[in-house]
Amino acid sequence: EAFNANIAAAKALNAFLVETPEHALAAARAADAARAAGEELKPLAGVSIGMKDLFCTAGVATTAASHILEGFTPTYESTVSQNLWDAGAGMLGKLNMDQFAMGSSNETSAFGNVISPWRRKDGGNAPLAPGGSSGGSSAAVAARLCPGATGTDTGGSIRQPAAFTGISGIKPTYGRCSRWGTIAFASSLDQAGPMARDVRDCAIMLEAMAGFDAKDSTSLKLDVPRWEAGLSPSMAGKRVGIPKEYRVDGMPAEIEALWQRGIAWLKDAGAEIVDVSLPHTKYALPAYYIIAPAEASSNLARYDGVRYGLRDLPQGAGLQDMYAATRADGFGSEVKRRIMIGTYVLSAGFYDAYYTQAQKVRTLIARDFQAAFETCDVLLTPTAPSAAFALGEKSADPIAMYLNDVFTVPSSLAGLPAMSVPGGLDEAGLPLGLQIIGKPLDEQGVLNAGLAIE
Numbered sequence: 001e002a003f004n005a006n007i008a009a010a011k012a013l014n015a016f017l018v019e020t021p022e023h024a025l026a027a028a029r030a031a032d033a034a035r036a037a038g039e040e041l042k043p044l045a046g047v048s049i050g051m052k053d054l055f056c057t058a059g060v061a062t063t064a065a066s067h068i069l070e071g072f073t074p075t076y077e078s079t080v081s082q083n084l085w086d087a088g089a090g091m092l093g094k095l096n097m098d099q100f101a102m103g104s105s106n107e108t109s110a111f112g113n114v115i116s117p118w119r120r121k122d123g124g125n126a127p128l129a130p131g132g133s134s135g136g137s138s139a140a141v142a143a144r145l146c147p148g149a150t151g152t153d154t155g156g157s158i159r160q161p162a163a164f165t166g167i168s169g170i171k172p173t174y175g176r177c178s179r180w181g182t183i184a185f186a187s188s189l190d191q192a193g194p195m196a197r198d199v200r201d202c203a204i205m206l207e208a209m210a211g212f213d214a215k216d217s218t219s220l221k222l223d224v225p226r227w228e229a230g231l232s233p234s235m236a237g238k239r240v241g242i243p244k245e246y247r248v249d250g251m252p253a254e255i256e257a258l259w260q261r262g263i264a265w266l267k268d269a270g271a272e273i274v275d276v277s278l279p280h281t282k283y284a285l286p287a288y289y290i291i292a293p294a295e296a297s298s299n300l301a302r303y304d305g306v307r308y309g310l311r312d313l314p315q316g317a318g319l320q321d322m323y324a325a326t327r328a329d330g331f332g333s334e335v336k337r338r339i340m341i342g343t344y345v346l347s348a349g350f351y352d353a354y355y356t357q358a359q360k361v362r363t364l365i366a367r368d369f370q371a372a373f374e375t376c377d378v379l380l381t382p383t384a385p386s387a388a389f390a391l392g393e394k395s396a397d398p399i400a401m402y403l404n405d406v407f408t409v410p411s412s413l414a415g416l417p418a419m420s421v422p423g424g425l426d427e428a429g430l431p432l433g434l435q436i437i438g439k440p441l442d443e444q445g446v447l448n449a450g451l452a453i454e
């Protein structure tokens with residue numbers, strides 16, 4: 001009830017697309033009943049969470065913040081959301097996001113941007129971006145509208161919004177969380193993960209969300225480790241790698257200072273700091289912005305006006321006209337840009353020059369990480385090259401927007417677990433995030449380093 005009241009009082013943030021107070025209350029009542037009956041409580045008994053609107057929820061409208069899915073009510077539940085309900089959690093509502101998870105500021109939503117609950121203290125009172133694409137999730141957790149929320153991360157969409165709003169978020173190893181029932185953006189990169197107030201809450205939520213699922217062919221057939229029980233803030237005997245290529249040109253002094261703070265904290269916790277090199281880092285962003293649109297153009301071919309949501313069928317129109325009218329009306333401009341880039345790089349004449357080349361680069365990037373992890377246990381970097389920017393500041397310039405993902409996409413391309421934790425405030429009083437990248441399947445190492453920083 002307290003969270004429902006907070007949500008009602010914070011409508012101006014535009015964090016929720018759909019509110020489902022009864023779902024959350026039912027879980028809370030079930031937890032109360034179990035407690036009264038002396039039963040053992042489930043790990044998330046009665047905990048109210050927010051669901052990013054990329055997860056299909058049975059009987060609850062799901063749009064991925066796109067007009068093309070308006071009117072779509074899934075008849076099935078995503079594996080990740082079902083896992084959360086099975087662990088006792090309830091849903092406060094569906095959270096706003098960048099349309100189809102394409103964006104870094106939440107401004108590509110068809111239902112209005114989300115506003116960060118943070119403000120600069122230096123008088124610049126312009127509303128700030130909550131980050132993206134999981135911007136409804138980050139704003140809702142930061143504004144205390146829910147204690148935790150789900151996010152998805154294809155190239156940084158959990159970590160960058162967490163950094164912008166002073167919360168924690170982890171993208172697990174690719175394959176830890178089932179993608180079944182999660183609306184696809186770029187299938188070889190998409191991973192679900194939790195966004196919460198601290199590292200422990202992330203560990204608890206991730207334990208519930210993860211697990212093998214026969215319905216996702218890329219799901220890992222592994223037991224879910226007991227990450228919460230394994231939490232330890234000691235870094236004694238651990239080596240933390242500092243990749244020199246992340247010191248990019250024009251990096252603001254406050255980001256450099258953030259990085260140095262993080263290094264000092266991990267040293268204090270007992271870690272040894274080592275310099276490492278990831279030589280292909282500069283090719284990660286261009287490779288990502290070929291591979292992700294390529295997969296998106298294929299995944300989004302299913303929105304044709306026949307099967308889901310919106311249908312534009314002009315009088316006397318034929319099938320092709322219906323496809324064209326529906327897609328022209330239904331998709332936002334960033335989504336259209338990605339579909340055009342994707343179909344271009346996959347077209348017969350350009351496939352080898354762009355798509356094949358990007359896949360080769362992806363392999364080189366994965367090998368860079370493999371080599372680096374021979375000399376260290378985790379990597380520490382800033383999460384984003386700046387603090388939250390003002391809404392509107394980058395929305396007219398796609399390249400400026402894409403550059404925001406420079407530190408998050410390499411680990412996505414390599415499928416590695418990576419987390420953002422708060423690393424203090426900048427001079428304007430805005431939160432900055434530190435990123436920890438781990439070896440494949442070493443979420444525990446990532447969480448522990450996060451705990452040491454926290």
Ligand code: GLN
Pocket residue numbers: 101102103104132133152153154155156157158185292405
């Ligand atoms: N900002 C990146 C993009 O626009 C990442 C998005 C994501 O991780 N879903 O593609």
